[in-house]
Structure formats: C-alpha cells, structure tokens
Amino acid sequence: MIQMEKNIVSFTNNTVTKELPIQINVENVNIFYGDNHAVKDVNLPIHEKSITALIGPSGCGKSTFLRTVNRMNDLIPSARCEGTISYKDVNILNPKLDVVQLRKEIGMVFQQPNPFPKSISENIQLPLRFAGVRNKKTLKDATEDCLKQVGLWDEVKDRLDRSATSLSGGQQQRLCIARALALKPDVILLDEPTSALDPVSSSKIEELLLELKNSYTIIIVTHNMQQAARIADYTAFFYQGELIEFGQTRTLFTNPEKQSTSDYISGRFG
Amino acid sequence: MNSKITNRIALSVIIVCAAAMAAILISMLGYILVRGVSSISWHFLTTSASPFLAGGGIKDQLWNSFYVLIITMILTVPIGVCGGIYLAEYAKPGRLTSFIRTCVEVLASLPSIVVGMFGMLVFVNYFGFKYSVFSGALALTVFNLPVIVRVTEDGFNALSLHQKEGGLALGLTHWHTIKTILLPAAFPSILTGVILSAGRVFGESAALLFTAGLSTPDLDFGNWNPSAPNSPLNLFRSAETLSVHIWSVNTGGIMPDVQTIANGSAAVLVIFVLLFNLCARMLGKVINQKFSGK
Numbered sequence: 001m002i003q004m005e006k007n008i009v010s011f012t013n014n015t016v017t018k019e020l021p022i023q024i025n026v027e028n029v030n031i032f033y034g035d036n037h038a039v040k041d042v043n044l045p046i047h048e049k050s051i052t053a054l055i056g057p058s059g060c061g062k063s064t065f066l067r068t069v070n071r072m073n074d075l076i077p078s079a080r081c082e083g084t085i086s087y088k089d090v091n092i093l094n095p096k097l098d099v100v101q102l103r104k105e106i107g108m109v110f111q112q113p114n115p116f117p118k119s120i121s122e123n124i125q126l127p128l129r130f131a132g133v134r135n136k137k138t139l140k141d142a143t144e145d146c147l148k149q150v151g152l153w154d155e156v157k158d159r160l161d162r163s164a165t166s167l168s169g170g171q172q173q174r175l176c177i178a179r180a181l182a183l184k185p186d187v188i189l190l191d192e193p194t195s196a197l198d199p200v201s202s203s204k205i206e207e208l209l210l211e212l213k214n215s216y217t218i219i220i221v222t223h224n225m226q227q228a229a230r231i232a233d234y235t236a237f238f239y240q241g242e243l244i245e246f247g248q249t250r251t252l253f254t255n256p257e258k259q260s261t262s263d264y265i266s267g268r269f270g
Numbered sequence: 271m272n273s274k275i276t277n278r279i280a281l282s283v284i285i286v287c288a289a290a291m292a293a294i295l296i297s298m299l300g301y302i303l304v305r306g307v308s309s310i311s312w313h314f315l316t317t318s319a320s321p322f323l324a325g326g327g328i329k330d331q332l333w334n335s336f337y338v339l340i341i342t343m344i345l346t347v348p349i350g351v352c353g354g355i356y357l358a359e360y361a362k363p364g365r366l367t368s369f370i371r372t373c374v375e376v377l378a379s380l381p382s383i384v385v386g387m388f389g390m391l392v393f394v395n396y397f398g399f400k401y402s403v404f405s406g407a408l409a410l411t412v413f414n415l416p417v418i419v420r421v422t423e424d425g426f427n428a429l430s431l432h433q434k435e436g437g438l439a440l441g442l443t444h445w446h447t448i449k450t451i452l453l454p455a456a457f458p459s460i461l462t463g464v465i466l467s468a469g470r471v472f473g474e475s476a477a478l479l480f481t482a483g484l485s486t487p488d489l490d491f492g493n494w495n496p497s498a499p500n501s502p503l504n505l506f507r508s509a510e511t512l513s514v515h516i517w518s519v520n521t522g523g524i525m526p527d528v529q530t531i532a533n534g535s536a537a538v539l540v541i542f543v544l545l546f547n548l549c550a551r552m553l554g555k556v557i558n559q560k561f562s563g564k
Contacts, residue, residue, distance in 0.1 A: 070439065072435060072438065072439060075434075075435070075438070077362065077363075100441050100442070100443055101441070102441075103438065103439055103440065103441040104440075104441035107439065107440070107441075108435075108439035109439075110432060110435060110436070110439070112432050114430075114432035114433060114435065114436040115436075116433065116436065116437075116451050116455075117433075117454070117455050118454070126440070126442075126450060126451075127440040127441060127442065130440075130441070130442050130443075130446055130450075131441070176436070179440065180439070180440065183440065183441060
C-alpha cells in the first residue's frame with residue numbers, strides 16, 4: 001500500500017463526475033498478426049470529450065489496439081481484425097470504409113515526433129490543402145489558430161518558413177499535434193506521445209492535452225502510469241492482449257477490482 | 271595472439287588496401303590529365319574533327335555526347351522513378367515483385383556490348399531507326415533504366431516509416447503522401463544517383479558503337495530545325511560520341527595527330543565525369559541541407 005501511494009499523484013485533473021456520452025464503442029475486437037493473437041476480445045466504451053488512457057506493460061496490445069481505431073494497421077499486410085468498433089453509426093473495421101475520410105475525423109500522433117521535412121507552416125497547411133482548402137487567408141488563419149491551440153505560436157511565429165526539423169523534440173511533437181488539429185477531427189489518438197521527450201516538454205504536452213479534451217475526444221497510450229493518473233478521465237489496463245480492467249481513472253488506481261491491475265499499478269511487474 | 275596486435279594488423283591491412291586503391295585511381299587520373307590537358311584548347315573544343323588532317327577538334331563529338339545523354343535521361347528518369355516508386359511503395363511482396371526485381375538486377379549487370387548488339391538488332395534494324403541519336407539513347411536506356419529504378423527504390427526505402435505514417439494519419443491518400451512527402455524527402459538521394467548514372471552514360475562507348483554510329487554528318491550549328499539532316503538537334507542522324515571517338519581514332523585514325531586527339535578527348539571525358547560526380551555530391555549536400563533545415 002505504501003508503494004502504491006508513492007506511485008500515484010494527485011487526481012485533480014480527473015474531473016469526470018457524471019458519465020459522458022459514448023463516442024466510440026468497441027465490441028468483441030480481436031486483432032491478429034499472422035498467427036499471433038495480439039488483442040483478445042476487447043470491449044470498451046470511449047467517452048466523448050474526455051481522455052482515455054491505455055496502460056499496460058510492453059507488448060500488451062495497447063498500441064496495436066490504438067492503431068486499429070483509425071485503421072493504421074492496414075499498413076501491416078499480416079494484420080487482421082474482427083469485431084466491431086462503432087463510431088457515428090458505422091463500423092470502423094468495415095473493409096469497405098473510406099479510411100482516408102476516417103483518418104480526417106480520427107487523427108493520430110505518434111511516439112516519435114514526425115514533422116515533414118518542410119517549413120513549419122507547410123506542415124499544417126499540407127493536410128488542409130489536400131482536403132481542398134485553397135484560400136490563402138484561410139490557410140494562414142488556420143495555421144495561426146492550430147499553433148495557438150498547442151501553445152507554439154509565440155515560439156515560432158517569426159520563423160514559420162523555417163524547416164520544421166529545426167525545432168526541438170518537444171516543439172516538433174506539439175507541431176504534430178497542431179497538424180492533427182488542422183483537420184478539426186473528433187478524436188485524437190496519441191501513441192506514447194511523450195516517451196521520446198524530456199520531462200519539461202512532456203509536462204507541456206500533458207497540460208495541452210488537458211486543454212484539448214474540452215473540444216476533442218482523446219485516447220492516449222502511455223507506459224507512464226503517473227501520466228495516466230495525472231491526465232486521464234478513464235483508464236484501461238491491458239495485459240497480454242486482454243483488457244483486464246476499465247473504469248474511471250481514480251477508481252482504477254485507488255480501488256482496482258483485479259489483482260493484476262493492482263500489481264501493475266503498484267509496480268510489481270511491467 | 272594479443273588482441274591489440276590483431277587490431278593493429280587488421281588496421282594496417284585496411285589502410286594498405288585503401289591507399290593502394292587511392293594510388294591507382296590518382297595515378298591513372300594523373301596520367302590521363304597530364305598527357306591530355308596540354309592538347310585541350312579552345313580551338314580543340316570548338317573545331318570539328320578532321321578525318322585526314324592534323325588540328326581537328328571534338329566539337330561535334332562533345333555535343334553528341336551531351337545530346338545523347340540528355341535524350342537518355344529524358345527517357346529513363348520518368349520511367350525509372352515511377353518503377354522505383356512502384357517497387358518501393360506499391361508492390362506487394364510475392365513472386366511477381368521478386369521477378370521484376372530480378373529482371374532489374376539482370377538488366378543492370380548486362381555487358382554493355384551485348385546491349386549494343388541488342389540495340390542494333392532491335393532499334394537500328396527492326397524498328398529502322400538507323401544509326402542515330404535516338405537508337406543510341408534507347409540502347410543506353412536499357413542499361414540506365416534499372417540504375418534509376420534502383421536508386422529511386424533505395425531512396426524511398428531509406429526514408430523512415432514515420433513520415434509515411436504521418437501522412438496517412440492526416441487523411442492523405444497513399445499517392446498524395448508519396449507525391450507531397452516521400453518524393454520530396456527522397457529527392458536528394460534520387461538526384462545524386464541520377465547524376466552519378468549520368469557520368470556512366472556519358473562515358474559509355476560499347477553500347478553506342480552499333481547504335482549511334484561511328485560518324486557524324488557535317489553539323490550546321492546555325493540550323494536548329496530538328497528535322498534538317500545536318501541539324502545538331504536531329505534525332506535520326508548518326509552521332510559519334512566522345513568516348514566512341516576515342517576508340518575509333520585509336521583503332522583506325524589516319525590523321526597525323528591521332529595521339530594528341532585521343533589524349534585530349536580522354537582528358538575532356540574524364541574531366542566531365544569528375545564534374546558530374548562533384549556536382550552530385552554538392553547538389554545532394556545543398557538540397558539535403560535545404561530540406562532538413564539549418
């Protein structure tokens with residue numbers, strides 16, 4: 001118990017008092033890589049305008065699951081999924097679904113900051129242009145708006161034409177988040193967005209996510225339990241491909257139902 | 271044996287090998303340049319070759335070399351880059367893909383004299399293009415195409431998967447991701463490869479002997495109408511290139527200054543190939559810097 005208290009920080013940010021409406025509903029999802037059964041029979045509601053954290057030890061299937069929500073796993077030829085992920089009355093896993101449209105509504109930010117080797121403004125305008133925005137003023141305003149949302153505007157407003165790769169790692173990651181916001185998605189998926197960053201940059205991203213959840217639904221994979229405890233409204237604990245436990249973060253951390261959840265969050269394995 | 275001693279022996283062997291390689295290269299280049307540079311003059315570069323008399327130059331041959339090179343590049347770069355993109359981005363691993371890849375490798379390693387024979391049979395005789403710039407460029411395409419395919423495929427494969435994921439996650443289509451993100455990022459390495467292959471094409475002779483021919487009509491550099499038989503731009507006239515000229519002068523030249531002409535031409539050829547290589551390095555560096563930022 002002493003060890004548990006050490007692991008857990010304050011829950012001041014976990015503001016959920018009433019159940020928020022469900023935006024994405026995951027039912028009986030199984031994911032395979034060839035013969036490897038990577039995610040087993042997961043059922044999980046994702047609540048609107050909240051942060052849901054997926055935690056668990058390496059290889060537990062949390063990233064695989066996240067990448068299925070906007071069909072990034074389509075890139076891997078051996079990957080195969082079964083089940084239903086309902087979002088706006090459609091099943092995301094339907095092979096006939098227009099994944100390009102889906103990814104405009106469900107954006108993603110990766111572990112490694114991956115700005116395009118182009119100018120800062122071009123990084124944000126590229127997806128907009130592809131989506132059909134041609135008006136220069138609209139593009140400029142959108143650039144400013146997105147950069148302001150991630151708190152990067154004051155740092156880069158004088159060098160928007162400089163290469164995005166000249167930014168620091170933390171700035172690059174915030175630029176990647178800004179880029180994902182440009183298309184005004186409903187949902188943002190983040191795959192360990194701070195694990196390649198220093199602590200100061202990480203805490204900036206965490207603050208940013210807490211602000212963004214007022215407008216967006218956020219699902220974040222993290223290996224950092226303190227991070228989940230600090231920012232997530234809901235937490236799902238994955239272990240060996242199974243969803244062991246899901247609930248409000250505070251409940252899951254202070255009063256876990258399952259023994260393995262308790263063992264993991266108290267640092268006994270993982 | 272003491273591991274320190276082993277280490278030293280290995281290091282010395284490697285240094286000796288590297289030094290031997292550099293020495294061979296430098297002495298060969300030095301030999302060609304020292305013997306040739308003295309015969310290079312403005313007159314040499316801007317006078318047509320004379321079949322019997324001394325004092326002929328290499329104007330037409332130099333022009334032909336560049337013209338064949340440009341036509342070859344126009345034919346190979348678009349097709350080669352598209353092929354490379356296909357192999358790197360679209361081809362699913364399987365029998366067909368590995369068959370295509372094997373074809374590319376075999377094509378790239380064909381002896382150029384065989385390519386020349388093939389070119390004579392197919393382009394010169396069968397299609398009736400005669401000994402011409404166009405036949406020569408088509409023959410060179412046969413062995414330059416696989417090089418460009420390779421260079422493009424390698425350029426794309428060297429990019430990190432993160433870039434591609436980044437594009438796709440933003441709701442871009444695969445093609446748009448390639449066009450706006452991957453191709454610009456791979457551009458420096460593709461350009462470097464293209465310029466290096468240009469050096470090889472520029473110096474090629476065997477494949478051109480039977481395709482571009484051993485003679486050049488009396489070119490009129492005031493007549494730029496491509497359909498005129500003596501126009502420098504005419505695609506269907508025979509065109510002896512610089513490296514073919516070196517070979518033909520050396521084997522059958524009857525002008526008194528054969529040695530001077532051969533030496534000078536060789537030096538010019540080497541200087542241009544060196545320039546191509548230097549350009550490739552510099553351009554690659556500059557563009558890379560431009561893309562990756564200061």
